[in-house]
Amino acid sequence: MSKYQHLREAAYLANLQLPELGLVLFTFGNVSAADADAGVFAIKPSGVPYADLREEDMVIVDFDGKTVEGRLRPSSDTATHAVLYKNWPGIGGIAHTHSVYATAWAQALSPIPLMGTTHADHLTCDIPCAPPMDDSRITGNYEYETGFQIMDHFRDLDLNYTQTEMVLVGNHAPFTWGKTPEKAVYNSAVLENLAHMAYMSRLINPSAGRMKDSLIKKHHDRKHGQNAYYGQK
Amino acid sequence: MSKYQHLREAAYLANLQLPELGLVLFTFGNVSAADADAGVFAIKPSGVPYADLREEDMVIVDFDGKTVEGRLRPSSDTATHAVLYKNWPGIGGIAHTHSVYATAWAQALSPIPLMGTTHADHLTCDIPCAPPMDDSRITGNYEYETGFQIMDHFRDLDLNYTQTEMVLVGNHAPFTWGKTPEKAVYNSAVLENLAHMAYMSRLINPSAGRMKDSLIKKHHDRKHGQNAYYGQK
Amino acid sequence: MSKYQHLREAAYLANLQLPELGLVLFTFGNVSAADADAGVFAIKPSGVPYADLREEDMVIVDFDGKTVEGRLRPSSDTATHAVLYKNWPGIGGIAHTHSVYATAWAQALSPIPLMGTTHADHLTCDIPCAPPMDDSRITGNYEYETGFQIMDHFRDLDLNYTQTEMVLVGNHAPFTWGKTPEKAVYNSAVLENLAHMAYMSRLINPSAGRMKDSLIKKHHDRKHGQNAYYGQK
Amino acid sequence: MSKYQHLREAAYLANLQLPELGLVLFTFGNVSAADADAGVFAIKPSGVPYADLREEDMVIVDFDGKTVEGRLRPSSDTATHAVLYKNWPGIGGIAHTHSVYATAWAQALSPIPLMGTTHADHLTCDIPCAPPMDDSRITGNYEYETGFQIMDHFRDLDLNYTQTEMVLVGNHAPFTWGKTPEKAVYNSAVLENLAHMAYMSRLINPSAGRMKDSLIKKHHDRKHGQNAYYGQK
Secondary structure: OOOOHHHHHHHHHHHHHHHHOOOOOOOOEEEEEEEOOOOEEEEOEOOOOHHHOOHHHOEEEEOOOOEEEOOOOEOOOHHHHHHHHHHOOOOOEEEEEOOHHHHHHHHOOOOEOOOOHHHHOOOOOOEOEEOOOOHHHHHOOHHHHHHHHHHHHHHHOOOOOOOOOEEEEOOOOEEEEEOOHHHHHHHHHHHHHHHHHHHHHHHHOOOOOOOOHHHHHHHHHHHHOOOOOOOOO | OOOOHHHHHHHHHHHHHHHHOOOOOOOOEEEEEEEOOOOEEEEOEOOOOHHHOOHHHOEEEEOOOOEEEOOOOEOOOHHHHHHHHHHOOOOOEEEEEOOHHHHHHHHOOOOEOOOOHHHHOOOOOOEOEEOOOOHHHHHOOHHHHHHHHHHHHHHHOOOOOOOOOEEEEOOOOEEEEEOOHHHHHHHHHHHHHHHHHHHHHHHHOOOOOOOOHHHHHHHHHHHHOOOOOOOOO | OOOOHHHHHHHHHHHHHHHHOOOOOOOOEEEEEEEOOOOEEEEOEOOOOHHHOOHHHOEEEEOOOOEEEOOOOEOOOHHHHHHHHHHOOOOOEEEEEOOHHHHHHHHOOOOEOOOOHHHHOOOOOOEOEEOOOOHHHHHOOHHHHHHHHHHHHHHHOOOOOOOOOEEEEOOOOEEEEEOOHHHHHHHHHHHHHHHHHHHHHHHHOOOOOOOOHHHHHHHHHHHHOOOOOOOOO | OOOOHHHHHHHHHHHHHHHHOOOOOOOOEEEEEEEOOOOEEEEOEOOOOHHHOOHHHOEEEEOOOOEEEOOOOEOOOHHHHHHHHHHOOOOOEEEEEOOHHHHHHHHOOOOEOOOOHHHHOOOOOOEOEEOOOOHHHHHOOHHHHHHHHHHHHHHHOOOOOOOOOEEEEOOOOEEEEEOOHHHHHHHHHHHHHHHHHHHHHHHHOOOOOOOOHHHHHHHHHHHHOOOOOOOOO
8 A cells, every 4th residue: 555545535535625615617626635744745637527536546746746656647737736835835735726706807817805804714915816927937837837926926925825825827717725635625615705705896896995904904813813713722 | 401402402403504595605604592581692603614513512602792501612703693682682593694695795885775676575775784893893892893883883874673684794794683593594595685686786787776665665564564465374 | 175176286386396496585486377267376375485385275366366265375466466367368377486687687677688599589579677666556456556567568568478478577576477387487487597698798798789680580480480390399 | 229329329418418517498408419421410309308308319310401310300400510510520519508608698799708728728719709690591591501600700710610619609609519429518518617707707807808829829738739738648
């Protein structure tokens, strides 16, 4: 038995959550589960329908994007996952979907404005939208560059990836992450929910703005601050 | 056996209605069931997924927001429920969700206009949207103040909580109530339906206005007036 | 056994179709089944949830709106059904829902424009929207007057109820009818589909107009003309 | 046993996919499966509900639109299928639906702009929208002419049907095709997904434009180019 069996299982179960949460059509999404100590992650094989997926199909890849174990070809987005794992220590899972509301904002090249407490319960800034890459990056090692484009945008906006666990890639779709693959998938579902509500709020009142800072801070702190009182201890 | 078992059961069953009616994602909602004579209410524990919820997990809290019985931490919105129960006699249940259409209006800081008979069958005014609180209230006892903000807004608009059983809290989400927890949940589903239809009516015809008073009165009276003839006797 | 058992069964089965087709929330809709020779129709009792409905609960009412058989109070919209049955011979079923897309157009006080062949497959004009009634009609025998308001609007637009089997009542919701209760319910589902698509077409292209007459005629005739070739002989 | 049994089975199974993927209301759609060597295709009978459909009901038709085998009348859109099979060699399946988002764009007489990588993963141009036909074509052999209208529009835009496997027919609805009937149905679902997302992107940001060419080429090539690396070998 492979020593990566626990990773395969974690990635497998997290991938199955995507269709269950209504976040994917056909094969348009993937989740990975990482083990930082071993320097590898398990990821969905490319183009395999979720209904046909088996635990043993998960591909083990190192943080440079090289396949370590597995007979199938890993997700075509594997290099993006690898770059993020290598550069953002502490991430244990990454999810990528083309969920319709989040992708609609990405196609509109617009960050998702922070308009309510549902949003502030999860992050204290607009959901960032990384601009499309320069042509040289696109024609180069595209999926690696997607990872760097995300990181560059976080640096430009002075965002911390441990606090803001989601991003839109302009003209493409969202990536989310977290300490575990379950958290990464949870963040994908939350992002889709926020994208849906902000879309409608904007259509109801195009001049409705950002929620005020005091309320953002309050809602974030009651869930994530030092004296958080949301959830069980 | 606890003397509050009937309350726990009522709150438990009402909470399970929220996912069944499509009103909540993950744990984003809660219902409470009150016993005015005993001066307590049962409420969902904070952050527990609906699928894992058990009747005995419901927390018994008094009308000052203090836990009377229960091993789990009550919903983070508990103080809002307590304030409303304490100040609005006759309410037997309160529901709070982040249902997408109602929340979209709350994020747009807009009341939901009364545009049709579905709305008038349930209330005779626009669904009010309480403005975001002053910073002093937000940084103070936030959830208590949310209750007072709702009550202040009802007073400013001269609304009667026994006739208008729902409110949007600006930048946050809806609260609904009723004589029983079932009625509170029913009101949450009706509010979501009204929010959905008003959203589309406004996009179809931005200049479409409020329904005329005679029709509002007629529809309300046939369901709630002295000679009501909707439903069974 | 009542001689109206076949009518009760037809009305019962047609009413159950409403929730199955996603056309109603809670009790917001009703279907009736008429027997023109007997001069009566069977209709849903008022305010009874679909899940609790039994065949024997259907109320038998004559074309003047008087209850002939049944222990329960009939739908509050019964008089509207009665007026249409009495004045529009050949109708065997009527359905009334508050389905969200159709109701949104009714609330916008706008007819639904004929923009495509799906619409022309079923009727050759915009779906009419009867204006809200004068106050005297509203404060009078409201539900009877709703029937007359529909008929007056058809007369004003020179529409034939055997060819146009659906209408929006402004600020209220749709009514549909047909030779059988099944056809009336089918028309409610088709109307909702047309309302959904026209809503989106208008948002995509606000200046998109009506489909041209030659195409309307072609699609209608291939399904309903003398040489119709849609469906089985 | 008919020598066309394999075609009937293929068409039958592909037709059942339409309701399963949420692409049809009632009978509003049809799929055919062709055998180019035999010069025939199997197609859904006209107006038969999917729930009642049986494999042996599929009608065998030649590429001139004449029925070869089958007791039922073929889909009223049969001639459109025949024209495309006759003139576009290599197509093994065609699907036609009135799916709501794609049809909304067709009713708006607008091509669907290429705004993201989900779109570019499948085709490198806007999804074309053939204009409504001249009256002479409409009053002539309408369904044959629909096939020619599609082909003419592809010629006008210099599109290749082996690369662009979907089209909107203005004021009508979409047609999709592929090497197999399964691929044709897959394309219908993808088209609906693209139509949904582009609709929302346009409402979020009306001035958001087409995705840049380098990114279109990259995404298309990684899935369909000579060195494609999406999916399994």
